[in-house]
Amino acid sequence: MSDPKKEWPLWEVFVRAKNGLSHKHVGSVHAADDRMAIEAARDTYTRRMEGVSLWVVPSAAIVASDPAEAGPLFEPAEDKVYRHPTFYVVPDNVKHI
Amino acid sequence: MYTTELQNQAGKPKAQVASTEDPALLEAFEARVAADEFIEPKDWMPEAYRRTLVRQISQHAHSEIVGMLPEGNWISRAPTLRRKAVLLAKVQDEGGHGLYLYAAAETLGTSRDEMVEALHSGKAKYSTIFNYPTLTWADIGAIGWLVDGAAIMNQVPLQRTSYGPYARAMVRVCKEESFHQRQGYEIMMAMASGTPEQKRMAQDALNRWWWPSLMMFGPPDENSPNTAQSMRWRIKRDTNDELRQKFVDVTVPQAEAIGLTVPDPDLKWNEAKGGHDFGEIDWEEFYAVVRGEGPVAKERMKARIDAWNDGAWVREAALAHAAKRNARAAA
Ligand SMILES: [Fe+2]
Ligand SMILES: [Fe+2]
Numbered sequence: 001m002s003d004p005k006k007e008w009p010l011w012e013v014f015v016r017a018k019n020g021l022s023h024k025h026v027g028s029v030h031a032a033d034d035r036m037a038i039e040a041a042r043d044t045y046t047r048r049m050e051g052v053s054l055w056v057v058p059s060a061a062i063v064a065s066d067p068a069e070a071g072p073l074f075e076p077a078e079d080k081v082y083r084h085p086t087f088y089v090v091p092d093n094v095k096h097i
Numbered sequence: 098m099y100t101t102e103l104q105n106q107a108g109k110p111k112a113q114v115a116s117t118e119d120p121a122l123l124e125a126f127e128a129r130v131a132a133d134e135f136i137e138p139k140d141w142m143p144e145a146y147r148r149t150l151v152r153q154i155s156q157h158a159h160s161e162i163v164g165m166l167p168e169g170n171w172i173s174r175a176p177t178l179r180r181k182a183v184l185l186a187k188v189q190d191e192g193g194h195g196l197y198l199y200a201a202a203e204t205l206g207t208s209r210d211e212m213v214e215a216l217h218s219g220k221a222k223y224s225t226i227f228n229y230p231t232l233t234w235a236d237i238g239a240i241g242w243l244v245d246g247a248a249i250m251n252q253v254p255l256q257r258t259s260y261g262p263y264a265r266a267m268v269r270v271c272k273e274e275s276f277h278q279r280q281g282y283e284i285m286m287a288m289a290s291g292t293p294e295q296k297r298m299a300q301d302a303l304n305r306w307w308w309p310s311l312m313m314f315g316p317p318d319e320n321s322p323n324t325a326q327s328m329r330w331r332i333k334r335d336t337n338d339e340l341r342q343k344f345v346d347v348t349v350p351q352a353e354a355i356g357l358t359v360p361d362p363d364l365k366w367n368e369a370k371g372g373h374d375f376g377e378i379d380w381e382e383f384y385a386v387v388r389g390e391g392p393v394a395k396e397r398m399k400a401r402i403d404a405w406n407d408g409a410w411v412r413e414a415a416l417a418h419a420a421k422r423n424a425r426a427a428a
Binding site for chain 2: 006007008010026027028029030032033036043044047048064066067068
C-alpha cells in the first residue's frame with residue numbers, strides 16, 4: 001500500500017482570487033495527471049468562490065531556496081535603505097516629488 | 098477538533114529520549130518559537146517536534162475523514178431538500194478539511210499512503226466522538242452544534258500554531274466551520290420548537306452527545322503529560338481543561354435559549370470563578386473509546402478500509418491512463 005510508485009503525484013495549487021490579482025499558493029493535492037489535478041484543486045480549494053483561475057504545478061518541479069542560505073540571500077538588502085524613497089530629505093515646501 | 102493528544106492513553110508520561118541534536122540549533126529553534134515565529138517545512142526542527150506534529154496533524158486529518166461517516170449516514174434521509182443540500186455541503190467541507198491537513202502533514206516528510214495505512218491498521222487514532230452512532234435526525238443537529246462547536250473552540254487558537262502549514266490549514270478550516278455549527282443549531286432550534294415528539298428527540302440527542310463532546314477536549318490537564326511540551330513549542334496554545342471550560346460556558350446559554358436542558362445535575366454557575374461548575378466526566382468511557390471500544394468503532398474502520406480497497410482499481414486505472422497519455426505525448 002505504501003509503494004511510492006503507486007501514490008498519485010503531488011501538485012501545488014495556486015488560485016487567482018479575481019482578475020487583476022496574481023495567483024497565490026493555497027495548498028496541494030494528489031492527482032494522477034494535470035486535468036485531474038485541476039479538478040481536485042477546484043473541489044478542494046474553491047468551494048466558496050475563492051477564485052476565477054487555477055494553476056497546478058507538479059510539486060517536484062518547484063525549486064526552493066534553502067533556509068540556511070537566507071542570510072547570504074536576503075540580509076544584504078537590510079543595509080541598503082537608500083533604495084527607499086524615505087531615505088531622502090526633501091524640503092517641506094517642495095511638492096509632487 | 099479532533100486534535101486531542103491520544104497517545105498516552107492511561108496518562109503515563111513517556112520516557113524522554115536523550116537528544117543527540119546540535120544544542121545550538123535547538124536553542125535557536127526554541128528562541129524562534131518563543132518569539133512566536135512560524136516554522137516552515139524546510140527549516141531545521143527537533144525530531145520530537147516533527148514527530149509530535151505528524152501525529153497531531155494526521156490524527157486531526159483522520160478525524161475529519163472518519164467524521165464524514167456519521168453525518169453521511171443521514172444525507173439520503175434529510176427531511177427536506179434544503180437540509181440535504183446543506184448537509185451535503187458540510188460533509189464535503191469535512192473531506193476538504195481532511196485533505197488540507199494531510200497536505201500539511203506531508204510537508205513534514207510523511208507520505209499520504211503511510212498515514213492512511215496507519216489509520217487502517219489501527220496505529221493512528223482519530224477523535225473518539227466519531228465512534229458514537231447517529232440514531233435520529235436530531236443527532237445531525239447535535240453534531241453540528243456541539244461537535245463542530247467543540248472543534249471550533251479547539252481550532253481557533255491553532256490558527257497561530259507554530260508550524261506554518263498547519264496554521265494556514267487551520268485558517269481555511271476555521272473560515273468554513275462556523276456555518277457547520279450554525280446549521281446544526283438551526284436543526285436543534287427547529288426541533289425544539291416543533292411537536293412534543295420532535296422536542297423530545299432534540300433533548301435525547303443533546304443527552305447522548307453532551308458528554309462525548311466534552312471528552313473531545315481530551316484528558317484532564319493532570320493526565321495530559323505532553324501538554325506542557327506542546328505548549329512550549331506553541332503547537333498547542335491552550336490546555337484541554339481551559340478549552341473545555343470555555344466550551345461549557347458558551348454552550349449552556351445556547352441550550353437554554355431553545356428550551357433544552359444540559360444533562361448534568363451538577364451544572365451550575367459559579368460567580369466567583371466567572372464560569373460554570375460541571376459534573377465529573379466518565380474517563381473510563383473515554384479511554385475505552387480511545388482503545389477502540391466505541392459503540393461503532395469497528396463499523397467506522399470497516400467503512401474506511403472498504404472505501405480504500407474498493408477504490409484501488411480507480412487509483413490504478415488513473416495512473417495507467419496518465420502513463421499512456423504521457424507516453425503518447427512523448428512519441
Ligand atoms: Fe472539519
Ligand atoms: Fe465541521
